Amino acid sequence: MPKYPTEASSAAISTALDSLRAEVLRRNPGEPEFHQALNEVLDSLAPLLAARPELLDAGLLERIVEPERQIMFRVPWQDDAGVTRVNRGFRVEFNSALGPYKGGLRFHPSVNLGVVKFLGFEQIFKNALTGLSIGGGKGGSDFDPRGRSDAEVMRFCQSFMTELYRHIGEHTDVPAGDIGVGGREIGYLFGQYRRITNRWEAGVLTGKGLGWGGSNVRAEATGYGNVLFAAEMLAKRGEDFEGQQVVVSGSGNVAIYSIEKAQALGAHVLTASDSAGYVVDEKGIDVELLKEIKEVERARISEYAVRRGGSARYVSGGQVWDVPADVALPSATQNELGADSAATLVRGGVKAVSEGANMPCTPQAVEILRENGVAFGPGKAANAGGVATSALEMRQNAARDSWDFAEVEDRLRTIMRGIHDTAYETSEKYGAPGDYVLGANIAGFERVAEAMTAQGLI
Ligand code: NDP
Numbered sequence: 001m002p003k004y005p006t007e008a009s010s011a012a013i014s015t016a017l018d019s020l021r022a023e024v025l026r027r028n029p030g031e032p033e034f035h036q037a038l039n040e041v042l043d044s045l046a047p048l049l050a051a052r053p054e055l056l057d058a059g060l061l062e063r064i065v066e067p068e069r070q071i072m073f074r075v076p077w078q079d080d081a082g083v084t085r086v087n088r089g090f091r092v093e094f095n096s097a098l099g100p101y102k103g104g105l106r107f108h109p110s111v112n113l114g115v116v117k118f119l120g121f122e123q124i125f126k127n128a129l130t131g132l133s134i135g136g137g138k139g140g141s142d143f144d145p146r147g148r149s150d151a152e153v154m155r156f157c158q159s160f161m162t163e164l165y166r167h168i169g170e171h172t173d174v175p176a177g178d179i180g181v182g183g184r185e186i187g188y189l190f191g192q193y194r195r196i197t198n199r200w201e202a203g204v205l206t207g208k209g210l211g212w213g214g215s216n217v218r219a220e221a222t223g224y225g226n227v228l229f230a231a232e233m234l235a236k237r238g239e240d241f242e243g244q245q246v247v248v249s250g251s252g253n254v255a256i257y258s259i260e261k262a263q264a265l266g267a268h269v270l271t272a273s274d275s276a277g278y279v280v281d282e283k284g285i286d287v288e289l290l291k292e293i294k295e296v297e298r299a300r301i302s303e304y305a306v307r308r309g310g311s312a313r314y315v316s317g318g319q320v321w322d323v324p325a326d327v328a329l330p331s332a333t334q335n336e337l338g339a340d341s342a343a344t345l346v347r348g349g350v351k352a353v354s355e356g357a358n359m360p361c362t363p364q365a366v367e368i369l370r371e372n373g374v375a376f377g378p379g380k381a382a383n384a385g386g387v388a389t390s391a392l393e394m395r396q397n398a399a400r401d402s403w404d405f406a407e408v409e410d411r412l413r414t415i416m417r418g419i420h421d422t423a424y425e426t427s428e429k430y431g432a433p434g435d436y437v438l439g440a441n442i443a444g445f446e447r448v449a450e451a452m453t454a455q456g457l458i
Pocket of ligand 1: 177178179180181182222250251252253254255273274275276331332333334336356357358359383384386387
């Protein structure tokens with residue numbers, strides 16, 4: 001018997017959503033980031049559920065909010081002084097209705113189960129939006145690679161993989177990078193996987209080096225993709241990146257390649273940051289210098305101002321959102337752009353905000369941007385280029401093939417346009433044109449829900 005008759009009233013829908021929210025909070029206490037990500041999705045679903053009340057049946061929502069599997073493990077390793085350290089490892093395999101679990105690994109002291117669950121939950125809908133065959137998962141550890149030697153990072157990665165290897169595989173679960181996990185870490189992780197399993201299984205990890213199974217454009221993909229998404233939002237308003245003033249936060253993988261692509265499209269990018277402060281460069285960020293400092297030397301962003309000379313200044317503490325701009329690309333971490341910063345951006349005349357990071361804008365900030373008519377691209381749509389290119393890497397691995405830079409970038413461009421159009425058209429269909437949050441959540445949810453329904457009660 002269906003739980004809800006065909007014309008589910010809006011009262012019945014909100015009761016169902018509220019009781020689900022309460023139940024998730026009760027069963028997952030102390031996980032504010034997960035609650036925040038969940039609320040953002042549930043807040044978008046009412047119009048879909050009104051049109052398709054059958055989606056309230058068969059415990060579909062109840063199943064989607066519960067990970068299929070959550071793995072937590074001990075990661076012991078020895079530092080250079082011979083002291084034994086113990087970190088905690090996580091892998092949350094959230095949903096495999098559309099394909100093998102797919103999502104990055106984050107190494108950062110702030111990582112805990114709730115953070116991994118928020119990221120894994122977002123990943124389900126993001127991956128669905130790409131239209132590719134990938135489920136959602138995420139993992140990581142509270143290990144802090146900052147200030148650690150290469151040898152320490154290698155020993156940590158080897159220990160982490162010594163447990164993780166039994167849970168992953170090219171047809172099961174395919175991790176990649178995220179904060180604190182770049183090409184170096186993926187290399188150590190892949191080496192240990194290969195050693196333990198005695199298999200050259202390239203498709204088990206993505207973000208690999210170009211000489212050993214990696215894909216062209218994977219390093220650039222999240223940042224490039226976010227700028228391509230923002231360009232589509234601007235195009236809807238009859239504008240492009242040419243001559244726009246842009247502020248970017250972060251100075252890691254996503255930030256660097258957001259800056260590179262925005263500049264390639266003619267924008268003037270003024271800022272980059274790390275957790276200690278930010279730089280403003282009136283001449284525009286010198287992306288090669290930034291790469292040298294952050295990717296090669298792994299130094300702090302303050303070093304950029306020292307080397308760049310007159311045009312750049314370093315601001316200790318504070319946030320890049322204080323710098324007036326036309327476009328803002330938050331590309332560091334969750335909840336880095338709050339209500340006050342959103343109001344400051346609006347006062348500075350911002351037209352578009354596109355999330356390179358996952359959930360960098362608080363719900364209050366999103367509300368302020370929305371009320372002021374700012375085009376807002378949520379991370380699950382705007383930063384999906386990274387995971388989409390990971391899926392292209394898996395495809396190349398499966399075919400033992402390698403595509404050139406232009407071919408992969410071309411596919412990335414098509415995918416980002418597709419994600420933008422799907423989110424936009426869905427927002428129109430459900431009566432909120434231009435609300436990319438609603439459009440992305442509904443379109444991603446619908447695809448997963450249909451696959452789960454077709455596959456029965458599992
Ligand atoms: P990186 O580790 O390469 O860079 C992270 C950047 O963010 C650094 O500049 C770091 O500064 C800053 N940062 C991290 N944590 C904090 C914090 N608590 N407060 C202030 N600044 C902080 O990570 P990525 O560039 O890969 O990831 C950035 C964001 O993009 C994350 O939200 C991630 O989930 C998301 N993302 C990444 C994808 C990818 O392909 N890499 C794909 C999709 C989303 P510091 O060095 O001082 O810590």
